Structures are given as structure tokens and as C-alpha cells.
Amino acid sequence: MSLRHGLLGLLAEGPASGYDLARRFTEVLGSIWPAQHPKIYAELGKLAGEGLVEVESEGPRRRKAYRITESGLAEVKRWLTEVDVDHTMRLQPLLRSLFFWLMDAEDLQKHLAAEAGFYSKLAEQYRQYAAAKDRGDYGYSPQTQSLRVTVEAGIRLYTALADWAEWAQTVPPAKPSTD
Amino acid sequence: MSLRHGLLGLLAEGPASGYDLARRFTEVLGSIWPAQHPKIYAELGKLAGEGLVEVESEGPRRRKAYRITESGLAEVKRWLTEVDVDHTMRLQPLLRSLFFWLMDAEDLQKHLAAEAGFYSKLAEQYRQYAAAKDRGDYGYSPQTQSLRVTVEAGIRLYTALADWAEWAQTVPPAKPSTD
DNA sequence: TTAGGACATGTACCTTGGGACATATCTGAG
DNA sequence: CTCAGATATGTCCCAAGGTACATGTCCTAA
Known part of the structure; x- marks a missing residue:
């Protein structure tokens, strides 16, 4: 369940669309936390449903940018400080x-x-x-x-x-x- | 699909039961390739069905030891030399x-x-x-x-x-x- | 003007992994 | 003798990840 927090963390830097996030996941996170766009879009939908993120704007080409909410930010911080680190390494x-x-x-x-x-x-x-x-x-x-x-x-x-x-x-x- | 080859590789050292293999996976491989016993038993069943391993002996407490077959050994070796390494690191x-x-x-x-x-x-x-x-x-x-x-x-x-x-x-x- | 390519979002399905639960068998301590 | 605990195998379900496929939108270059 880290994709969720990965997305929240990235959104904490500022609003972004699923497409943007997918690019960041392949570019920056490619080798440490791979994620494909279908999962990202799906998770964003869930996060929006739970009020952890919200649609910030709708742009050209059906683009939807999401913004993290107060409770979303609180959730990443909770995860960072209170949830045990998963040290699993599958190499x-x-x-x-x-x-x-x-x-x-x-x-x-x-x-x-x-x-x-x-x-x-x-x-x-x-x-x-x-x-x-x-x-x-x-x-x-x-x-x-x-x-x-x-x-x-x-x-x-x-x-x-x-x-x-x-x-x-x-x-x-x-x-x-x-x- | 590396659990399969992990099991075959361990069995290449000699016959072992699902229980033995589960122990080795938690002890030796715990931090680099975790696997739980339900998956191990299931995979052994599949491997046996495909003729890559066979039941070597049945012991006390329903213990079933498996032995790798010729084709099983060939399959691990094929994997080791011909299949691309998956460098995914999810840390x-x-x-x-x-x-x-x-x-x-x-x-x-x-x-x-x-x-x-x-x-x-x-x-x-x-x-x-x-x-x-x-x-x-x-x-x-x-x-x-x-x-x-x-x-x-x-x-x-x-x-x-x-x-x-x-x-x-x-x-x-x-x-x-x-x- | 039209076709290709980048941008952008999504559905569907299948495989893998993890956790909960169930059960059988044997040993040894009390 | 009996019961706790280790040995041993398994089923079931859910969550997570990966791939294939489908679609819509906009820009630009021939």
C-alpha cells in the first residue's frame, strides 16, 4: 500500500495530473518504486473518493490535476512518522x-x-x-x-x-x- | 515468477519438503526473497504437475519430500543463463x-x-x-x-x-x- | 487537410503475494 | 495419559502489481 503514500507525497509538492505523476514515477522512481499509469489513475480515484486529494483543475485533453487536501497531507505525515517501515527487499x-x-x-x-x-x-x-x-x-x-x-x-x-x-x-x- | 525458480534452485541441492523449503526461505532468503508457506506448497504442486519436480519420499506427519527432475534442473539452468535478470528494486x-x-x-x-x-x-x-x-x-x-x-x-x-x-x-x- | 505523434485517461484481466484460518501428525514433559 | 507445542500441509480470500487494450484530445509538419 505504498503507492498511495507515494502519490500523496508527490502531490504534497504541488498539484499534478495522473500523467505527470506517472512520468515522475518512471523517471525518478523507476528503479526504486515502479508504478504503471493504470494503477496510478485508479489510486487517484480512490484517494479523491476518500477526500485525501481533490481535483484542482481540468485542462486540455481531459487533463485533471489533483491537489492534496489537509487530511491527505496529515495522512502522509502519519505514514512517515507512525507506520512501521517495510524493509522488504526482493532482489x-x-x-x-x-x-x-x-x-x-x-x-x-x-x-x-x-x-x-x-x-x-x-x-x-x-x-x-x-x-x-x-x-x-x-x-x-x-x-x-x-x-x-x-x-x-x-x-x-x-x-x-x-x-x-x-x-x-x-x-x-x-x-x-x-x- | 521467481518463486518457482527459487524452489527449483534449492531443490537442485537435494530433496526437501515444502516445510524445509519454507524454513530456508525465511532463514536464508528472508530479506532478499520472502515467501510464505502457502505459496510454496501451491507452487510445489504445480511444479510436480509439470514434471519439474517429483515426490521423493513420504515421511512421518504427512511429510512429502520433493526431488528435482532432469527437466526441472534444465529449467533452472535455462532461467539462469537465458532469461533476462529482473532488476526491479522496490525499497x-x-x-x-x-x-x-x-x-x-x-x-x-x-x-x-x-x-x-x-x-x-x-x-x-x-x-x-x-x-x-x-x-x-x-x-x-x-x-x-x-x-x-x-x-x-x-x-x-x-x-x-x-x-x-x-x-x-x-x-x-x-x-x-x-x- | 490530414495523418502521425505526444498528451491524457481509463477498463479489463491475469498473476503474484500476504494474511487468516483449518487440520493432521508426532513428541515429550508432567 | 493427556495436553502443549513443534512439525507439516493445505484452502481461501483479498490486495497489489503488470500487461494489453481502448479511447479521446490536441499540435504540427507534410
Whole structure:
């Protein structure tokens, strides 16, 4: 049930349409909290029904912008401070790593190299955003400060995974004979 | 659809019952690929229906141990080498971090301290397992070697998150006036 | 002027995951 | 002997996520 709070949080920055929110979810949140537009529109409808958001304006092309209400804002804040954090991490790459012993050495090296490349690239993207932010490119609003903190987590996580994939390539294959 | 392959991978190490597998999923995989027993039993039933696993033996207390079949083994290997890795990462703590600007400074510090503690603890647990493995406590089978690699990822990820949460506590609150 | 493409919203369906609940079987402590 | 607790398997339902598909609106370039 975090999509709900994700939407409320984004709307706390200012009014936005489902389309805007979907774009933000794919651009900014793509790698940490994916969400598709059908779910976003549906959830916005529910939130409006519960009075947590309201239609701010209707624009061209049937565009409907939503604004967060007082109770919506209270709800995000309640979630942030009172609801337990869900630390679930469902990482397929790590699940796969448990089964590396089933792969032959060549496939494994290829796999790890590809993974390392993938993570390095992402880490680099986040690093560039962070550099731009630190140069002042995006101003110093509280919102961008928080985004900067999130980006830092992205940098550290993806760097850690990239380093791990590099390291894993250096782990010698097992010696089944000694077991 | 990774539960399926997670089960096949674990069964590739040797026969096990649904109960055994559920335990392994909560113990070893708890933080990287959670799975509840109802889903595991259901999936084992499907896998048996498709001939990817078969009942190896029936024991006391209605215990049914499953063994992976040739085609089951082929299927895990196919998955490992031919199917694209799903890099989806759904991290609620990072989603929350986007909205830190909505929290007051005191709540945020408390939150970050708790997060740092949580991740440090997990990292430490993984570090201890790694140390035991490196001492040779679990032998040198290919399976435990792979587990060691997975554990290394856990160490690095949780350490990165712990460091991040520590670092975030030092980030000065935003200056809304300058924006 | 008309067709393609971006903008914008939605419905329908299917799969996956989580939680509640039910039940059978065996062991060991008192 | 009996009852608590661990072992072991399962059903059922709901919530959440993903994909495919459908539709309407506006702009712009050929």
C-alpha cells in the first residue's frame, strides 16, 4: 500500500495530473518504486473518493490535476512518522546468486560482467544528478534536498552492487572434491 | 515468477519438503526473497504437475519430500543463463526518503537512527556468517560458495544502507528561504 | 487537410503475494 | 495419559502489481 503514500507525497509538492505523476514515477522512481499509469489513475480515484486529494483543475485533453487536501497531507505525515517501515527487499539478482554453482564458469563470468556494467551505469547516472544538484542546478528547496538524499542512497546501493559483481568475478570456483 | 525458480534452485541441492523449503526461505532468503508457506506448497504442486519436480519420499506427519527432475534442473539452468535478470528494486525506505522534507527534524533524526541501527544489525549478522564460512565452518561445497557470494552482497548492501542512514543524519535541513 | 505523434485517461484481466484460518501428525514433559 | 507445542500441509480470500487494450484530445509538419 505504498503507492498511495507515494502519490500523496508527490502531490504534497504541488498539484499534478495522473500523467505527470506517472512520468515522475518512471523517471525518478523507476528503479526504486515502479508504478504503471493504470494503477496510478485508479489510486487517484480512490484517494479523491476518500477526500485525501481533490481535483484542482481540468485542462486540455481531459487533463485533471489533483491537489492534496489537509487530511491527505496529515495522512502522509502519519505514514512517515507512525507506520512501521517495510524493509522488504526482493532482489532477483541476489536470488540468482544463490544458484551460481549451477552455472558453468563462462556463463557466470559473462553474467557478472553484465551485472557490473548495468549497476555501474545506474550509479553513474545518479552520481551525475547528485553533482548537478550540489552545483546548485536545482535550487535548494526542501523537496530537492530530500531527492538529493534519495539519490545518495541510489549511488551507494548501485555502487555496492557493481563492486560486488566485480568482486564475485574474482571468487574462485568451488572445489567439490574437498567437500 | 521467481518463486518457482527459487524452489527449483534449492531443490537442485537435494530433496526437501515444502516445510524445509519454507524454513530456508525465511532463514536464508528472508530479506532478499520472502515467501510464505502457502505459496510454496501451491507452487510445489504445480511444479510436480509439470514434471519439474517429483515426490521423493513420504515421511512421518504427512511429510512429502520433493526431488528435482532432469527437466526441472534444465529449467533452472535455462532461467539462469537465458532469461533476462529482473532488476526491479522496490525499497520503501528509499521511497520514504523522498518525503523527508515533510517530517520535522526531530522525527527524521529518530527515524534515520533507527534505520541505521536496523541495517547495521543485519550487516553484522551477514558478516558473522561470512566469517564462519571463511573459517571453513560450512565446508567448501559449490552450494555454500554461492551462498557466500550472496551473503557478501547482503553485507555490502546493508552496510551501504547503514552508512547512508548515518550520512543522512548529517545533511543540514533545507533552507526554504533561498528557493 | 490530414495523418502521425505526444498528451491524457481509463477498463479489463491475469498473476503474484500476504494474511487468516483449518487440520493432521508426532513428541515429550508432567 | 493427556495436553502443549513443534512439525507439516493445505484452502481461501483479498490486495497489489503488470500487461494489453481502448479511447479521446490536441499540435504540427507534410
